[in-house]
Amino acid sequence: MAIPTEPIGSIPRPKTLLDAVTDHAAGNLDDAGLAAAVDDAVADTIQALQAAGSPVVTDGEQGKPSFVSYPLQGITALAPDGAVIPFADGHTRTLPRLTAGPFRYGANAADYLTAARKHATVPVKQAVIAPSALSLIYPADGIDGYPREAFIADLVDAAEADIRTSLDAGADSVQLDFTEGRLSLKLDPSGGLLASFVALNNQVLDRFTAQERTRIGVHTCPGGDQDSAHSLDVDYADLLPHLFQLNAGRFYLQLASEPDPERVLSVVAQHSRDDQRVFVGVIDPIDPRVETPEEVRDRVLAAARHIPVDRLGTCDDCGFSPFADDVSTSREVAFAKVAARVQGTALAAQELGL
Template identity: 70%
Template sequence: MKQAVVAPSMMSLLYPPSGIAGYAREAFIQDVLNEAEKDIRSYLDAGAHKVQLDFEEARLSLKLDPSGGVLEGFVDLNNQLLQRLTEEERTRIGVYCGPGADQDSTHSLDVDYGDLLPQLFRLQAGSFYLSLASEPDPERALKMTADQLRPGIRVFVGVTDPCDPRAETTEEVRDRVLRAARNIPADQLGTCDDAGFSPFADDQSTSRQKAFAKIRARIEGTKQAAEALAGN
């Protein structure tokens, strides 16, 4: 089981610019890190296979601050949390990053992955979950991901798009996985869904039946791709 948690970078935005009397921002940030660490350890101790940091604000930050300074600060803050974990524990930490999907609408799909990935892969996590099925040029995104790949990490690429009302076929998913495997070594590759299944109940455009059809296609298509790669 994979358990998602909100990244400290997002929580840091809750502190008001005007400050809080008697509660300095530095103290607030330490409390955020302490509580995030507590959450992660509770899930690891409970046997979660992976704990995923939701870092959706990463791509959006580049739209709001093209200089990249905000993103760099976000990454540094999240690394402060990850540095509290052991090397073995960090192998069980994943990071999700995407362009948003609330109400089937993205907030930063127009931000180039090339500006994001170098900073994203500075995070000291064992896995990365990347939105890809909704990308206008997935081949280019895969090549840029491969350029940032380092030993010991695994990249899960999105092979279904929950915002697309049409359920992908098994064959489509298989072909998307095989395309990814031409850029990323198979032993460092996994699959996931893009965002849009509405965990916060903010959208009812995707029915339960459609969601499970997409998930079924991902599982069966990934299995077919794995068999094809094993045959090669």
């Protein structure tokens, strides 16, 4: 038995794609030209991941404007002054604000998956945004004629469809990105916001069978954008007991960048369930230094002291470029880190006699 290892999602976009996006926005490139540039970037990304030995790949989110905003493409009932996400280095990201209902996704993850599978010779996983993140686009003062309850009902339906169509389209697994989980404890230390996020996400997850949920995972991290995080200072021990209440079969946990991973692992061991596989982060995308396979091996062996190996997997802490304009990490470094993760995980499996 090998230890499964998977990427989280995003890979830095090549300059050719970034230039094509700029040209398209300026009216100098038509839709077909942009689509061709995206497809080329997806093909190159998947080929590079496979060359690095990755047994499961993603499309690197090459065609997404960001990991969170892809469902909002083409929606006109949005204003630019929504919730603000502050990062430790002082920069911010601002979500749009919904101005009218009903709410529907403008793009679905299954479309990205179908395009990626044309280029892959190994299984493809699909990242989707958790409904809790999209719930933040609804304004605190409400929308006339479209109460929050109606919005949540529409959001739950759309999020279920985003996951289900991806599973039906052949995704090896579907990963909900839940980076707002740890951030919620910074915004509301009482835990009330986090509890509401967990309840909302479970409304969606509970629509799937137990067998389907073995292919559905949740990723959490303290955010990663332009070499900075938004909630690394929040104690993981405050998040994890709530995180494992999510009715998912897989959990992808940032760990390599954590200052005290052994303490975190002990909390994971205490609160994760026997039917939940835990993928521990063994690569820090923000650190410009490429980890050695031996470092990765040692991180896996440390995790194996707390988590049964038949429930253990490895991953990167976060995506390498969750927002399309983040070029703080090069593609070459990202693929080198992926190769180190794959090789180091294999070394750990050998050490464990698997």
